[in-house]
Amino acid sequence: MIIQKTSNSRIGEFDPENIGFGTAFIDHMIVCEYENGKWGEVRLMPYGPLPFTPAMMGVNYGQACFEGMKAYKDKDGEVYLFRPEKNFERINKSAKRLAMPEITEEMFIGGLKALVDMDRNWIPYGEGKSLYIRPLIFATEEALKARIANKYMFAIVATPVQSYYTEPVSVKISDFYSRAASGGVGSAKAAGNYAASFYPTKLAAEEGYEQIIWTDDATHKYFEESGTMNVFVRINDTIYTPPTSEKILDGVTRDSFLQLAKHRGIDVKVEPVEVAKVLEAHSKEELIEVWGVGTAVVTSVFKAIGYKDQKLTLPELSEEESFALTLKKALVDIQTNKAEDPFGWRVKVEKHILETA
Amino acid sequence: MIIQKTSNSRIGEFDPENIGFGTAFIDHMIVCEYENGKWGEVRLMPYGPLPFTPAMMGVNYGQACFEGMKAYKDKDGEVYLFRPEKNFERINKSAKRLAMPEITEEMFIGGLKALVDMDRNWIPYGEGKSLYIRPLIFATEEALKARIANKYMFAIVATPVQSYYTEPVSVKISDFYSRAASGGVGSAKAAGNYAASFYPTKLAAEEGYEQIIWTDDATHKYFEESGTMNVFVRINDTIYTPPTSEKILDGVTRDSFLQLAKHRGIDVKVEPVEVAKVLEAHSKEELIEVWGVGTAVVTSVFKAIGYKDQKLTLPELSEEESFALTLKKALVDIQTNKAEDPFGWRVKVEKHILETA
Numbered sequence: 179m180i181i182q183k184t185s186n187s188r189i190g191e192f193d194p195e196n197i198g199f200g201t202a203f204i205d206h207m208i209v210c211e212y213e214n215g216k217w218g219e220v221r222l223m224p225y226g227p228l229p230f231t232p233a234m235m236g237v238n239y240g241q242a243c244f245e246g247m248k249a250y251k252d253k254d255g256e257v258y259l260f261r262p263e264k265n266f267e268r269i270n271k272s273a274k275r276l277a278m279p280e281i282t283e284e285m286f287i288g289g290l291k292a293l294v295d296m297d298r299n300w301i302p303y304g305e306g307k308s309l310y311i312r313p314l315i316f317a318t319e320e321a322l323k324a325r326i327a328n329k330y331m332f333a334i335v336a337t338p339v340q341s342y343y344t345e346p347v348s349v350k351i352s353d354f355y356s357r358a359a360s361g362g363v364g365s366a367k368a369a370g371n372y373a374a375s376f377y378p379t380k381l382a383a384e385e386g387y388e389q390i391i392w393t394d395d396a397t398h399k400y401f402e403e404s405g406t407m408n409v410f411v412r413i414n415d416t417i418y419t420p421p422t423s424e425k426i427l428d429g430v431t432r433d434s435f436l437q438l439a440k441h442r443g444i445d446v447k448v449e450p451v452e453v454a455k456v457l458e459a460h461s462k463e464e465l466i467e468v469w470g471v472g473t474a475v476v477t478s479v480f481k482a483i484g485y486k487d488q489k490l491t492l493p494e495l496s497e498e499e500s501f502a503l504t505l506k507k508a509l510v511d512i513q514t515n516k517a518e519d520p521f522g523w524r525v526k527v528e529k530h531i532l533e534t535a
Numbered sequence: 536m537i538i539q540k541t542s543n544s545r546i547g548e549f550d551p552e553n554i555g556f557g558t559a560f561i562d563h564m565i566v567c568e569y570e571n572g573k574w575g576e577v578r579l580m581p582y583g584p585l586p587f588t589p590a591m592m593g594v595n596y597g598q599a600c601f602e603g604m605k606a607y608k609d610k611d612g613e614v615y616l617f618r619p620e621k622n623f624e625r626i627n628k629s630a631k632r633l634a635m636p637e638i639t640e641e642m643f644i645g646g647l648k649a650l651v652d653m654d655r656n657w658i659p660y661g662e663g664k665s666l667y668i669r670p671l672i673f674a675t676e677e678a679l680k681a682r683i684a685n686k687y688m689f690a691i692v693a694t695p696v697q698s699y700y701t702e703p704v705s706v707k708i709s710d711f712y713s714r715a716a717s718g719g720v721g722s723a724k725a726a727g728n729y730a731a732s733f734y735p736t737k738l739a740a741e742e743g744y745e746q747i748i749w750t751d752d753a754t755h756k757y758f759e760e761s762g763t764m765n766v767f768v769r770i771n772d773t774i775y776t777p778p779t780s781e782k783i784l785d786g787v788t789r790d791s792f793l794q795l796a797k798h799r800g801i802d803v804k805v806e807p808v809e810v811a812k813v814l815e816a817h818s819k820e821e822l823i824e825v826w827g828v829g830t831a832v833v834t835s836v837f838k839a840i841g842y843k844d845q846k847l848t849l850p851e852l853s854e855e856e857s858f859a860l861t862l863k864k865a866l867v868d869i870q871t872n873k874a875e876d877p878f879g880w881r882v883k884v885e886k887h888i889l890e891t892a
């Protein structure tokens with residue numbers, strides 16, 4: 179690894195009590211370039227602009243995929259990643275589906291640890307606070323032909339974040355727009371999937387909904403995901419979530435929720451979730467909770483669900499009654515080293531990795 | 536418009552007899568930035584790198600769309616664009632679907648004409664030669680939250696091209712992968728659509744096919760497009776092409792072919808094209824031609840079509856017998872000012888636009 183430390187740290191301007199989301203970047207970033215069929219050496223360097231022309235294939239043809247993960251600080255100032263090997267596997271799955279070169283574990287895990295260690299002072303401590311980390315791969319070759327690129331960049335950038343207490347939101351079940359095609363790229367964290375979701379989400383917002391529950395594009399009869407989260411439904415005391423497929427992202431939070439729920443003896447069913455079944459459960463007052471899960475907010479609880487002209491209201495539950503909130507707390511406690519980690523999910527970031535390497 | 540002429544022209548290195556595709560860029564480019572809810576002034580400046588960080592939203596969330604068009608030189612050295620208002624309409628349609636700001640006609644058409652005029656010496660003359668022009672809009676804001684960006688760049692870059700004589704190709708009818716979801720972004724020239732198509736195309740190439748005929752993602756029973764082209768099928772003496780929809784790009788070449796065919800009294804049907812109907816026509820020896828159309832190669836003639844384990848061979852036709860080649864010639868003759876233009880499609884690029892403006 180080539181190390182180029184900043185001589186101009188911006189940490190003095192950083193106020194951990196006053197954090198936005200995703201706009202103040204830590205001092206350094208990881209960069210690695212692919213050319214002539216192979217990845218070069220990983221560089222840890224000051225965060226900042228690099229020279230790219232508008233002919234860069236990444237913005238022309240969308241050959242770009244990313245990951246989203248966090249580093250957490252505990253009360254003693256120790257720093258942890260959460261299941262980083264899952265994100266490593268997933269970025270390579272995404273890269274493969276987009277015909278991009280896969281990266282090595284050393285680039286990904288090694289790069290992550292070096293960056294997080296170097297800028298550990300940027301990681302805020304306290305409830306809901308963490309360092310949001312964005313590994314990404316994108317095509318950098320300049321060419322105007324729609325074909326697989328020959329040059330890429332792998333980068334890791336990061337920003338301190340705070341999830342403020344998130345109010346329950348209203349979500350709309352999509353009956354026209356969709357996120358993923360059968361035989362498409364829905365299970366990849368492909369850049370283009372996100373841009374495609376913005377306009378439908380904006381339309382939903384105009385109707386008073388914060389998010390969309392995406393349904394299958396062919397029939398709109400089955401739940402897929404919610405916003406940029408996996409979706410869970412609780413009917414009576416059973417939790418349902420759709421199986422992952424080539425249309426549904428294999429979320430790390432989803433998998434962790436499933437394991438935590440089983441561990442606690444909650445009845446969990448991974449099976450297709452029919453819109454009609456959810457509506458019917460609601461009419462019988464058996465629909466107890468619906469929520470989304472993902473790295474950014476961990477859990478987003480839904481207070482109302484829109485479907486065509488109806489708006490179904492969901493019961494307000496206390497933290498003890500709510501599976502969503504109970505599981506959220508259990509997960510966050512593991513992530514932030516407030517609880518035992520029976521699953522071996524936490525990965526400690528050792529200090530002075532680069533000096534001792 | 537702010538004009539910044541290069542003091543370092545690269546045209547001396549440019550050999551119009553020896554042109555690649557899409558890797559040598561003309562001296563200048565157009566750039567215009569969007570911030571605080573509005574577009575700034577258009578700049579014509581030397582082609583080259585600009586500073587962007589890996590946190591640029593365009594590569595993270597794929598908020599990026601583009602156009603592809605050409606400028607042609609005639610024997611007297613006059614330069615023409617082809618139906619540029621169609622590309623202008625379409626880039627704004629794409630921008631809208633991706634929740635990006637639309638651009639003005641002055642930015643698009645004015646920018647195009649100024650750039651093409653300034654670098655008119657880069658436009659090669661001769662059969663199949665032209666200047667390929669790439670207008671694009673992409674999100675430039677640095678932020679790690681999946682939301683509509685607040686900063687964008689509109690740019691136009693261009694490269695001299697030559698379509699060498701293109702051999703007829705073999706294409707594979709997709710029965711698993713797909714290009715577009717119902718309620719998705721297939722009708723937009725969204726960056727992400729292209730990346731999504733590379734891996735399936737690579738798999739098809741491994742089976743000996745140059746392109747894929749994309750079918751509807753739900754049933755794979757209907758033709759949609761072919762590669763990055765619209766698709767035409769000729770059964771006996773009738774031409775079929777699927778209607779445009781939210782899944783199919785509204786191609787300028789497609790529309791021009793339809794108008795030219797009608798003008799010549801060819802029987803044209805714009806209706807869903809069923810895979811089964813094409814196979815049946817082939818078994819009755821009534822399937823005469825299948826081809827793709829788009830700006831880059833104008834027409835790509837198919838010599839064989841793969842479907843599951845079958846490979847259907849198509850007849851070899853002379854230029855006179857082939858509707859694909861007859862219509863291609865008619866179109867190219869209009870584009871390059873070798874024929875009358877009854878449709879008013881050619882738009883001349885006047886000289887010294889900037890001096891006289």
Ligand SMILES: Cc1ncc(COP(=O)(O)O)c(C=O)c1O
Pocket residue numbers: 246367403405406407408427428429430431432471472473474
């Ligand atoms: C589309 C989509 N679904 C689900 C998720 C949740 O995945 P994870 O729990 O790994 O963050 C994400 C990412 O956050 C996502 O982008």
Ligand SMILES: Cc1ncc(COP(=O)(O)O)c(C=O)c1O
Pocket residue numbers: 603724760762763764765784785786787788789828829830831
């Ligand atoms: C997906 C797709 N279909 C069709 C076309 C053909 O459109 P046009 O004739 O406007 O070039 C293109 C662009 O070239 C395309 O990208």
